[in-house]
Amino acid sequence: MSTALQGAGPGPTLSRSADLVIVGAGVVGAAAAYFAALAGRRVVVVDRGAIAGGTSSAGEGNLLVSDKEAGPELDLALYSQAVWREDLAEHAGLWEFEAKGGLVVAATEHSVAGLRELSVHQRASGVEVHDVGHSALHEYEPHLSKDLAGAAFYPQDAQVQPMLVVAHLLRLARGLGATVRTGTEVTGFLRSGDRVTGVRSTAGDIPAGAVLNAAGTWAGEVAALAHVAVPVRPRRGFVLVTEPMPPRTVRHKVYAAEYVGDVASSDAALQTSPVVEGTDSGTILIGASRERVGFDRTVSVPAISTLAAKAVALFPMLREVRLMRTYHGFRPYCPDHLPVIGADPRAPGLWHACGHEGAGIGLSAGTGKLIAQALTGGQPDLDLTPFAPDRFTDRTQDAEEAVS
Amino acid sequence: MPHTHDVTVVGAGPAGVAAAVEAAEAGLDVALIDAAAQPGGQYWRHFDEDRARPEDRRGHHGWPVFTGLRDRLYVLRDAGRVHYLPGHQVWLATRDDAGTFTLRVTPTVRDPEPAGPGHGGTGHDGQDPVVARALILCPGGYDRQLPFPGWDLPGAMAAGGVQALLKGHRALAGRRAVVGGTGPFLLPVASGLAHAGAQVAAVVEANATLGWLRDPVGAVSAPGKGVEAAQYAATLARHRIPYRTRTVIRAILGDGRVEAVRTVKVDREGRPAGPEREIAADLVALGWGFTPSLELPLMLGAATRQDVDGSLVVEVDDLQRSSVDGVYVAGEATGVGGAALSVSEGRLSALALAAALGRPRMDPGTNADADRNTEAAGNTDADGTTDGNTSADKSAASGAAADPAGIRRVQARIRRGRRFAAAMHRTYPVPAAWPRSLPDATVVCRCEEVTYGDLRHAHAELGATDARTLKMLARPGMGWCQGRICGYATAGIAAWLDGRRPTADDLLPLSGRTPAVPVRLGELAALAETVTADPAGP
Amino acid sequence: MTYRMTFRGTDIPAEPGQSVGAALVAAGIVDWRTTRKEGRPRGLFCGIGVCFDCLITVDGTRAERACLIPAADGMRLGDALETGDALGTGDALGASDDGRDRATHHAEEDGDAAHP
Numbered sequence A: 001m002s003t004a005l006q007g008a009g010p011g012p013t014l015s016r017s018a019d020l021v022i023v024g025a026g027v028v029g030a031a032a033a034y035f036a037a038l039a040g041r042r043v044v045v046v047d048r049g050a051i052a053g054g055t056s057s058a059g060e061g062n063l064l065v066s067d068k069e070a071g072p073e074l075d076l077a078l079y080s081q082a083v084w085r086e087d088l089a090e091h092a093g094l095w096e097f098e099a100k101g102g103l104v105v106a107a108t109e110h111s112v113a114g115l116r117e118l119s120v121h122q123r124a125s126g127v128e129v130h131d132v133g134h135s136a137l138h139e140y141e142p143h144l145s146k147d148l149a150g151a152a153f154y155p156q157d158a159q160v161q162p163m164l165v166v167a168h169l170l171r172l173a174r175g176l177g178a179t180v181r182t183g184t185e186v187t188g189f190l191r192s193g194d195r196v197t198g199v200r201s202t203a204g205d206i207p208a209g210a211v212l213n214a215a216g217t218w219a220g221e222v223a224a225l226a227h228v229a230v231p232v233r234p235r236r237g238f239v240l241v242t243e244p245m246p247p248r249t250v251r252h253k254v255y256a257a258e259y260v261g262d263v264a265s266s267d268a269a270l271q272t273s274p275v276v277e278g279t280d281s282g283t284i285l286i287g288a289s290r291e292r293v294g295f296d297r298t299v300s301v302p303a304i305s306t307l308a309a310k311a312v313a314l315f316p317m318l319r320e321v322r323l324m325r326t327y328h329g330f331r332p333y334c335p336d337h338l339p340v341i342g343a344d345p346r347a348p349g350l351w352h353a354c355g356h357e358g359a360g361i362g363l364s365a366g367t368g369k370l371i372a373q374a375l376t377g378g379q380p381d382l383d384l385t386p387f388a389p390d391r392f393t394d395r396t397q398d399a400e401e402a403v404s
Numbered sequence B: 001m002p003h004t005h006d007v008t009v010v011g012a013g014p015a016g017v018a019a020a021v022e023a024a025e026a027g028l029d030v031a032l033i034d035a036a037a038q039p040g041g042q043y044w045r046h047f048d049e050d051r052a053r054p055e056d057r058r059g060h061h062g063w064p065v066f067t068g069l070r071d072r073l074y075v076l077r078d079a080g081r082v083h084y085l086p087g088h089q090v091w092l093a094t095r096d097d098a099g100t101f102t103l104r105v106t107p108t109v110r111d112p113e114p115a116g117p118g119h120g121g122t123g124h125d126g127q128d129p130v131v132a133r134a135l136i137l138c139p140g141g142y143d144r145q146l147p148f149p150g151w152d153l154p155g156a157m158a159a160g161g162v163q164a165l166l167k168g169h170r171a172l173a174g175r176r177a178v179v180g181g182t183g184p185f186l187l188p189v190a191s192g193l194a195h196a197g198a199q200v201a202a203v204v205e206a207n208a209t210l211g212w213l214r215d216p217v218g219a220v221s222a223p224g225k226g227v228e229a230a231q232y233a234a235t236l237a238r239h240r241i242p243y244r245t246r247t248v249i250r251a252i253l254g255d256g257r258v259e260a261v262r263t264v265k266v267d268r269e270g271r272p273a274g275p276e277r278e279i280a281a282d283l284v285a286l287g288w289g290f291t292p293s294l295e296l297p298l299m300l301g302a303a304t305r306q307d308v309d310g311s312l313v314v315e316v317d318d319l320q321r322s323s324v325d326g327v328y329v330a331g332e333a334t335g336v337g338g339a340a341l342s343v344s345e346g347r348l349s350a351l352a353l354a355a356a357l358g359r360p361r362m363d364p365g366t367n368a369d370a371d372r373n374t375e376a377a378g379n380t381d382a383d384g385t386t387d388g389n390t391s392a393d394k395s396a397a398s399g400a401a402a403d404p405a406g407i408r409r410v411q412a413r414i415r416r417g418r419r420f421a422a423a424m425h426r427t428y429p430v431p432a433a434w435p436r437s438l439p440d441a442t443v444v445c446r447c448e449e450v451t452y453g454d455l456r457h458a459h460a461e462l463g464a465t466d467a468r469t470l471k472m473l474a475r476p477g478m479g480w481c482q483g484r485i486c487g488y489a490t491a492g493i494a495a496w497l498d499g500r501r502p503t504a505d506d507l508l509p510l511s512g513r514t515p516a517v518p519v520r521l522g523e524l525a526a527l528a529e530t531v532t533a534d535p536a537g538p
Numbered sequence C: 001m002t003y004r005m006t007f008r009g010t011d012i013p014a015e016p017g018q019s020v021g022a023a024l025v026a027a028g029i030v031d032w033r034t035t036r037k038e039g040r041p042r043g044l045f046c047g048i049g050v051c052f053d054c055l056i057t058v059d060g061t062r063a064e065r066a067c068l069i070p071a072a073d074g075m076r077l078g079d080a081l082e083t084g085d086a087l088g089t090g091d092a093l094g095a096s097d098d099g100r101d102r103a104t105h106h107a108e109e110d111g112d113a114a115h116p
């Protein structure tokens, strides 16, 4: 791989210019590539690694509405649900879309009350929620602990296989004329005055009408190459994978009510809430912990043991089930836990779609479609203001540092 | 707070037993953990010691070397100088900021459940961890495999597994066997089968000859190997076992179990170069060399490299030190090279560690003895002969740990062993074009039943140009064995489909595994009580 | 002395010190479970606890490695319909079916993989 182009001065130019260069072949970049190509744009996707080599292959594939409080993220999640189920309906089988539903369980009457209160607001935003009492719990999940007080069932919660989403969206985009260049690192931007007019990469310069930063957890570094700040940071998560079990041992996505609190938390300390679910390969996935430790790749005994303990508390039969594998990834998160989506007024021509934290798989479909609408000059279906790239003040960042 | 040992040795094969004995005799406080119920590893695997019969020794080379090491191990254990924990697998290895290592262990075979069958028992959760200031990892390896049609039929087994059944269980896995793959190890397997009464229909060797034993470097490096090979050749001749070189098993045939193999002559690259032939068999023993167990070194972050034979191995310096401070690695995990080399590496790692810790030898009384025995082990080749340096080494018996010359002698032996191993690997390569004629329906990943066609599809349609992406998109290596069996082959296929030779980057994504062995969630959950309480608990 | 075990009702002799898997192959039984997807038969492969092909239910405890478990007198091996993911007989798991089919793979990855 050539790295001769990192310095200043013009590098060799790839013959083919593009309307849009997308930095990052993760799920967000892939969705944007698909919708932009569908809208007739000439798209080049570049990634320094392989396709789906980043966080998109290091997490799970939950498409959740249940874990979101009313607000812009829930709106984006519901919008994405519609994109998954309508725009992308004909491809759903390719990435194993399944609306299996989520069951959010509560250990105490107190947290049941919290669940009910959350659901009032969620219903108002368009989320479907069924209240589940103690006696009905085992009809949903026969192996659940008998000690739980109640639950809420969210039929809209669904799942996909994220790596297949990435691979197929990119395949479909290629079919629409897009180019995917893996093993190609973006090392700088082509500028004309303030304007971003393309990228420089280890494979040469790629001029383009617009550049989309979809570099996930590394989006802050890419933005910095254009001298703008986008505060995306890593939040580590571990997932446990068990030995194969019979089908339907665990039927839904099951997690503890306390999880919702964790998702919205800014606490740097380790937080673990078991989200337990079965998979078609028979394995049961238990994920995921949340902690801010930079890009530390060493296995964390507190994280994985706490996940196991809480999963066993939910499903006592898991005690005897063997752990086959653990893995971890780094969620791209912003201080206010909202993604960054839209044009960057500080560097005209540069767009961002990053920082989706623990929901990027689910939110990717909507994000891709919205970005394509905005890029082609249309009015996006959803107001992008809450996701504006320049919404972060120094103060929000300072506060964030103080917590870290 | 558990006791902190000076060093924990993982694995009680040739490397691990030598390391543990040497370290303890140098005065270190040693723990030795091994998955097997008794010491010996793969090479010196033997029937239950409490029920031994004289004929169990048959086919065991260097047996006196082993019993010498074992006797010393048991003396040290009984004297409380080696905390020996057989029958336990290390499933998690961590290193804290102070450089202390904590190993979590689980019984290889669980005691019968006190609370009755099924679930509910808690008696096994929360085994005490083993803590030490340094590690010597000697996890060995297992047979390397290449997929081809029928290799997952019952009756097709790893060559080492067939050998393990013979040596460890007095069991013969079939009546009429074909042994196939490549490498000198096919010979002891064929010979073991014949001795045990099986008819060996053929040994099918992909490469050319036994000529490497005449290779000047190889022969000088390993004087005993010639004798060993001659013995095997004699056994083959006595039992009229055909040894077919430049031949591979193309397919195993059978309905629900092995009934025959189809072989074909091949050229240097492994391309078919002659008519096919069918040989009836009910047992097929398969091996393409060995490949190391890397889960523990990788879990700790040790750097790896690709060895001459194409396998990923741990990178060590001339004192067996890995890239991770305090982690020594010895034996097969640093490169496949046979039991004698493993013994030397185990010894060296212990001597180097003792020297680094500045430990003088404890009791000069037993010292001379100990050193003599160890030297014999180090010099002994697989057939038990010793090389000419023995007497010189004996005279240097006083405290090899403190004696740089002692370390240098072991180092020289290791260098010779490595040269020998490299000559062997060059003679018995995996044919470069092995995936060439694989039918799409061939199962590559036995656990998840991923076929070669699935992998080709993921490459051609989905853009999986490397092994990791293949794994993500088609699931090879995602099942029970976590890629131990198909990892090497999947890396090779990824490279083949991409038109290049496999590299360390292809092998690495299929080599790391946490936990190192499956462990019950109850055991993992039990650790939560011992670590920092978590604020978000239900 | 010889141990006696049973495998799906058949008497299996074992020499004390042998593994369950060794005793089975010595008795001419080379497979004892089937794979989840295609129902392919499986028995011993690696012989040393690495491949997990040889999983078997031992006295009601499911998915044990036959090549590692020492034979014992009176052991009950296997169950009627053993697949790679079957549970021991009499286990409450897997007994229910509310008629809804599921056929979805799921995302899972090995984050141990090296990444730039």
Ligand SMILES: Cc1cc2nc3c(=O)[nH]c(=O)nc-3n(C[C@H](O)[C@H](O)[C@H](O)COP(=O)(O)OP(=O)(O)OC[C@H]3O[C@@H](n4cnc5c(N)ncnc54)[C@H](O)[C@@H]3O)c2cc1C
Pocket (backbone or CB within 6 Å): A023, A024, A025, A026, A027, A028, A029, A046, A047, A048, A049, A050, A051, A052, A053, A054, A055, A056, A057, A058, A059, A060, A061, A062, A063, A064, A184, A185, A186, A187, A214, A215, A216, A217, A218, A219, A222, A236, A237, A238, A239, A287, A288, A328, A329, A330, A331, A332, A353, A354, A355, A356, A357, A358, A359, A360, A361, A362, A363
């Ligand atoms: C444990 C865990 C569990 C999760 N579970 C879920 C879940 O259930 N549901 C859900 O919706 N989300 C989940 N997530 C979150 C989700 O995985 C992420 O939000 C999502 O994958 C982010 O996608 P992305 O495309 O933005 O980033 P990535 O997939 O990381 O893609 C970014 C790409 O940019 C490339 N790149 C970076 N810098 C450069 C450069 N300079 N040049 C070229 N390329 C570059 C990288 O190589 C990478 O491939 C989980 C995350 C984790 C860690």
Ligand SMILES: Cc1cc2nc3c(=O)[nH]c(=O)nc-3n(C[C@H](O)[C@H](O)[C@H](O)COP(=O)(O)OP(=O)(O)OC[C@H]3O[C@@H](n4cnc5c(N)ncnc54)[C@H](O)[C@@H]3O)c2cc1C
Pocket (backbone or CB within 6 Å): B010, B011, B012, B013, B014, B015, B016, B033, B034, B035, B036, B040, B041, B042, B043, B044, B088, B089, B090, B091, B138, B139, B140, B141, B142, B143, B159, B160, B161, B163, B164, B185, B188, B290, B293, B296, B330, B331, B332, B333, B337, B338, B339, B342, B382, B516, B517, C048
């Ligand atoms: C099945 C098999 C049979 C073989 N038979 C022969 C033969 O007959 N002749 C021959 O020349 N060579 C044989 N070999 C090659 C042989 O492995 C080497 O020559 C030699 O045994 C290597 O010694 P070692 O100490 O490096 O590793 P090994 O002998 O493999 O010893 C490693 C030990 O570490 C243990 N271990 C590994 N991981 C863990 C863990 N996580 N926790 C606890 N313990 C662990 C293993 O159980 C094993 O006991 C065989 C190899 C295999 C795989």
Ligand code: FES
Pocket (backbone or CB within 6 Å): C043, C044, C045, C046, C047, C048, C049, C050, C051, C052, C053, C054, C055, C065, C066, C067, C068
């Ligand atoms: S035969 Fe491979 S694990 Fe038992």
